[in-house]
Amino acid sequence: MELLNVLKRLRQRPQGKIILLVFDGLGGLPREAGGPTELGAARRPNLDAVAREGVCGLLDNVLPGLTPGSGPAHLSLFGYDPLVFDIGRGLLGALGIGFPIRPGDLAVRVNFCTVDPKTGFVTDRRAGRIPTETNEKLVAMLNAGVKIPGCEVFVRTEKEHRACLVLRADGLYDGITETDPQTTGKEPPRPVAATDARSEKAAAIVAEFARQAAAILKDSHPANNLLLRGYARFEKIPLLTETYDMRFAAIATYPMYRGVANLVGMDILPDAGDTMESEFACLERHYADYDFFFLHIKKTDSYGEDGNWDAKVHVIEEADKLIPRARALDPAVLCVTADHSTPCVLKMHSWHPVPVAIASKYERPDGVQEFTERACASGGLGRLRGIHLMPMLVANALGLEKYGA
Amino acid sequence: MELLNVLKRLRQRPQGKIILLVFDGLGGLPREAGGPTELGAARRPNLDAVAREGVCGLLDNVLPGLTPGSGPAHLSLFGYDPLVFDIGRGLLGALGIGFPIRPGDLAVRVNFCTVDPKTGFVTDRRAGRIPTETNEKLVAMLNAGVKIPGCEVFVRTEKEHRACLVLRADGLYDGITETDPQTTGKEPPRPVAATDARSEKAAAIVAEFARQAAAILKDSHPANNLLLRGYARFEKIPLLTETYDMRFAAIATYPMYRGVANLVGMDILPDAGDTMESEFACLERHYADYDFFFLHIKKTDSYGEDGNWDAKVHVIEEADKLIPRARALDPAVLCVTADHSTPCVLKMHSWHPVPVAIASKYERPDGVQEFTERACASGGLGRLRGIHLMPMLVANALGLEKYGA
Numbered sequence: 001m002e003l004l005n006v007l008k009r010l011r012q013r014p015q016g017k018i019i020l021l022v023f024d025g026l027g028g029l030p031r032e033a034g035g036p037t038e039l040g041a042a043r044r045p046n047l048d049a050v051a052r053e054g055v056c057g058l059l060d061n062v063l064p065g066l067t068p069g070s071g072p073a074h075l076s077l078f079g080y081d082p083l084v085f086d087i088g089r090g091l092l093g094a095l096g097i098g099f100p101i102r103p104g105d106l107a108v109r110v111n112f113c114t115v116d117p118k119t120g121f122v123t124d125r126r127a128g129r130i131p132t133e134t135n136e137k138l139v140a141m142l143n144a145g146v147k148i149p150g151c152e153v154f155v156r157t158e159k160e161h162r163a164c165l166v167l168r169a170d171g172l173y174d175g176i177t178e179t180d181p182q183t184t185g186k187e188p189p190r191p192v193a194a195t196d197a198r199s200e201k202a203a204a205i206v207a208e209f210a211r212q213a214a215a216i217l218k219d220s221h222p223a224n225n226l227l228l229r230g231y232a233r234f235e236k237i238p239l240l241t242e243t244y245d246m247r248f249a250a251i252a253t254y255p256m257y258r259g260v261a262n263l264v265g266m267d268i269l270p271d272a273g274d275t276m277e278s279e280f281a282c283l284e285r286h287y288a289d290y291d292f293f294f295l296h297i298k299k300t301d302s303y304g305e306d307g308n309w310d311a312k313v314h315v316i317e318e319a320d321k322l323i324p325r326a327r328a329l330d331p332a333v334l335c336v337t338a339d340h341s342t343p344c345v346l347k348m349h350s351w352h353p354v355p356v357a358i359a360s361k362y363e364r365p366d367g368v369q370e371f372t373e374r375a376c377a378s379g380g381l382g383r384l385r386g387i388h389l390m391p392m393l394v395a396n397a398l399g400l401e402k403y404g405a
Numbered sequence: 406m407e408l409l410n411v412l413k414r415l416r417q418r419p420q421g422k423i424i425l426l427v428f429d430g431l432g433g434l435p436r437e438a439g440g441p442t443e444l445g446a447a448r449r450p451n452l453d454a455v456a457r458e459g460v461c462g463l464l465d466n467v468l469p470g471l472t473p474g475s476g477p478a479h480l481s482l483f484g485y486d487p488l489v490f491d492i493g494r495g496l497l498g499a500l501g502i503g504f505p506i507r508p509g510d511l512a513v514r515v516n517f518c519t520v521d522p523k524t525g526f527v528t529d530r531r532a533g534r535i536p537t538e539t540n541e542k543l544v545a546m547l548n549a550g551v552k553i554p555g556c557e558v559f560v561r562t563e564k565e566h567r568a569c570l571v572l573r574a575d576g577l578y579d580g581i582t583e584t585d586p587q588t589t590g591k592e593p594p595r596p597v598a599a600t601d602a603r604s605e606k607a608a609a610i611v612a613e614f615a616r617q618a619a620a621i622l623k624d625s626h627p628a629n630n631l632l633l634r635g636y637a638r639f640e641k642i643p644l645l646t647e648t649y650d651m652r653f654a655a656i657a658t659y660p661m662y663r664g665v666a667n668l669v670g671m672d673i674l675p676d677a678g679d680t681m682e683s684e685f686a687c688l689e690r691h692y693a694d695y696d697f698f699f700l701h702i703k704k705t706d707s708y709g710e711d712g713n714w715d716a717k718v719h720v721i722e723e724a725d726k727l728i729p730r731a732r733a734l735d736p737a738v739l740c741v742t743a744d745h746s747t748p749c750v751l752k753m754h755s756w757h758p759v760p761v762a763i764a765s766k767y768e769r770p771d772g773v774q775e776f777t778e779r780a781c782a783s784g785g786l787g788r789l790r791g792i793h794l795m796p797m798l799v800a801n802a803l804g805l806e807k808y809g810a
Contacts, residue, residue: 002488003468010471053438362750364434364442364757366782380779382788384469391470395756402754403467404474404487405497 004238011245014399016332018292025301027341027354040372042316046323047371050336054359056368057381067351073339074260079390088232093164095259097156101234106172106202109230110163112223120188122181126161127223139163145216151205175199176206178229239265244394251279252296280325287329304342333360333396360396409643416650419804421737423697430706432746432759445777447721451728455741456776459764462786472756478744479665484795493637498569500664502561506639511577511607514635515568517628525593527586531566532628543628544568550621556610580604581611583634644670649799656684657701685730692734709747738765738801765801
């Protein structure tokens with residue numbers, strides 16, 4: 001991509017460290033007319049201090065009106081245009097379970113399903129949401145049983161009826177039709193076909209996998225077959241370490257975020273633990289070893305998805321209390337933002353832009369006094385695409401030369 | 406380029422004149438927490454009046470986080486995407502000394518250097534920063550001595566150890582390796598090689614130039630050789646006069662800015678003098694003859710580069726006093742902006758967006774009361790790419806038809 005190539009030309013050793021705190025799904029909406037958002041309702045003295053000392057704005061991590069999935073949203077925050085780097089669902093599934101994906105791998109989403117033994121028609125596309133333990137047994141049977149010459153086959157459990165398939169061989173492309181009929185009681189799993197010439201090899205392998213899997217599963221009612229969709233070849237992506245002259249570390253409790261960070265060349269710190277507190281402790285332990293830290297806070301999103309207003313407000317307040325630990329490290333640049341909005345009133349990701357604050361010795365304060373969506377909307381950064389955040393952070397650490405003379 | 410082609414389709418005779426005042430490096434940063442920027446600290450009643458009567462905003466002349474060089478920044482203000490029209494360093498050097506460059510010319514940056522007569526290794530990449538007078542003598546020797554059949558060779562002095570080479574022949578492309586080893590005491594000037602097939606002709610000519618130059622300079626210690634880099638073929642760029650139905654004039658005291666303006670089809674007014682006052686007098690003298698005036702004020706940048714806060718504030722104040730002379734001409738559109746920021750605290754160009762104000766009978770005033778970075782951040786224009794300024798200025802002079810029916 002053009003911008004990444006330009007940045008690569010301008011890279012130079014930065015003069016300080018950068019901490020990027022991403023509150024997943026932070027953006028919200030008022031629950032009553034005239035009321036505050038979740039963020040607006042929270043006591044957040046430390047977030048407000050970052051906003052007051054820095055410069056604020058709003059970010060669109062895809063484009064205005066487009067609701068970002070977690071993968072695309074993080075790619076955007078890391079400076080990759082998610083409309084260019086279109087990471088397919090199969091791949092996000094593999095990243096989500098921490099599968100060590102390699103360039104050229106073909107990742108596929110798997111749903112265990114129920115088919116009528118007589119007609120072969122799909123009767124339940126989720127096999128009654130089998131328990132994850134059942135899923136694990138079926139996955140073990142598939143890994144033991146499927147044999148495809150010249151192709152490595154990896155099946156991994158996600159959760160309930162969902163699993164992930166990774167095929168590894170030369171020349172696997174993802175122009176392949178999905179087998180999920182998207183209806184029940186009317187047709188069997190659809191046949192696999194290539195939609196372009198270069199995907200014919202992969203289509204043949206996927207068809208063979210589907211055939212062997214059906215045979216292996218046929219007596220395992222209710223999950224007596226599977227459906228395949230979301231094919232995604234993993235194309236190598238330019239690494240952050242190639243673009244910038246910096247060492248990048250990711251601190252995240254969920255595999256998905258570790259996966260995306262790893263994809264773009266961050267080192268995944270293994271001792272992040274599973275609480276916000278343990279993540280900040282991890283940041284402190286490793287602070288000397290990297291130039292850039294991505295610290296991901298998950299819970300804000302989870303409570304938004306649940307529609308649990310009080311819990312979302314509470315977790316913002318708890319995270320706010322940890323911010324002084326990041327500030328005490330005295331980074332050149334401290335940035336607080338989100339990947340997307342997850343308003344409690346919607347109980348899902350939304351298209352609303354996310355607030356951002358960048359505190360740095362070299363930013364221009366803009367008079368914004370608090371870290372809320374509304375206050376950030378009148379900030380000095382204005383409203384920007386999320387892909388522009390990363391160059392601004394690196395610029396503030398003096399890690400980019402000027403463009404042209 | 407897409408946008409320029411669209412604009413060309415919409416061109417019509419404007420109904421008034423446009424004056425664009427560019428304060429080089431105007432944007433700044435506070436020198437103490439909570440304090441004003443240089444612009445904020447200046448007394449600027451006339452700039453404030455433009456902001457108050459007009460509409461304000463912030464411009465990114467490359468992209469957020471990217472620090473524009475002077476050439477790309479001006480291209481942006483003139484409506485050319487600097488990421489598309491990537492004017493190489495050799496070309497900016499040639500423009501900087503006012504060399505009458507032509508499409509197809511290959512421009513190259515030259516450094517006189519010192520090589521060890523025995524080993525041939527480069528021992529000083531700047532030849533002890535020889536005086537400009539010495540440079541001029543060496544350049545005269547090269548212009549007299551180098552003979553390359555089928556190729557015109559122009560060598561021109563820049564300053565101290567820096568010179569500019571322009572090669573003129575058919576089919577010269579710039580995929581050529583640099584001869585500067587970037588180290589001293591370890592290797593001789595590097596050989597010249599083409600990095601793509603179409604640049605082979607130019608590479609052979611450059612290699613021959615380097616060979617003859619080394620022979621001519623060999624007894625001129627300390628500048629007994631030269632290094633070549635920043636190769637740039639000058640590709641013809643669509644002219645402003647082709648895009649808009651207007652006559653363009655440039656008023657600038659520095660060759661570099663006259664060069665960029667000339668590149669895009671402006672007439673360079675020869676009687677701009679060398680002070681801000683003489684530039685405004687030049688504007689008055691020629692006001693009847695053109696539709697569009699670009700007036701460039703250099704000193705704001707120079708004092709920013711020096712880190713001289715008081716001088717930068719003072720020059721802003723002096724320029725402010727001249728603005729009534731532009732207003733007295735009663736242009737349809739008066740725009741005040743900058744090419745990039747040069748904060749005194751950084752002593753270099755920076756990535757911060759620049760303030761802009763457009764006063765026009767047909768603009769929507771936005772309530773902004775003063776021309777400062779912070780006030781402009783909440784202006785009605787929002788934050789825009791610099792390439793969008795030019796169409797807005799021409800639109801305000803009613804020089805663009807509507808797009809589509």
